[in-house]
Amino acid sequence: MKRDYFEGVDVAVTICAKDGTILDMNQKSKKTFLKPGQDIIGQNVLDCHPEPARTILADMLVNPRNNVYTVEKEGVKKLIFQCPWYDGEDYAGFMELSMVLPENIPHRVRKPKND
Numbered sequence: 001m002k003r004d005y006f007e008g009v010d011v012a013v014t015i016c017a018k019d020g021t022i023l024d025m026n027q028k029s030k031k032t033f034l035k036p037g038q039d040i041i042g043q044n045v046l047d048c049h050p051e052p053a054r055t056i057l058a059d060m061l062v063n064p065r066n067n068v069y070t071v072e073k074e075g076v077k078k079l080i081f082q083c084p085w086y087d088g089e090d091y092a093g094f095m096e097l098s099m100v101l102p103e104n105i106p107h108r109v110r111k112p113k114n115d
Contacts, residue, residue, distance in 0.1 A: 007026050012029035013028070013096070014033070018092055021093075045057060046058055060084075065084065077100070077103075080096065081099075
C-alpha cells in the first residue's frame with residue numbers, strides 16, 4: 001500500500017516534471033495557490049509565476065539546484081524550499097515546499113556530542 005505522506009502535513013507541496021509540467025499538488029498546496037474549482041495539474045509551472053520567479057524556475061529546470069528563500073505577504077511570512085527530485089539517479093524535476101513560519105521562530109545552535 002502506497003501512502004501519501006504529503007497529504008497529512010501543514011506544508012504546501014507542488015511537484016513538477018523536468019519540462020515544467022505540474023504533476024501533483026497536495027491539498028494544502030491547492031488551498032494555498034488555487035481558486036475553488038481551479039485545477040492546474042498538467043499545466044506548466046512557468047505559466048503560474050511572474051518575473052523574476054519565472055526566469056529563476058526556468059533556469060532551475062535546466063540547471064537543477066536548491067532555491068531557498070522567505071517571503072512575506074499580508075503579514076504572513078513563509079519559507080519557500082524548491083529542490084530537484086530524482087527518479088533513481090535521473091533528474092526528474094523539482095518540488096516546492098511552502099510553509100508558514102511562526103512570528104517568533106526559535107533558532108537553535110546544536111553543538112556536536114563529545115565522544
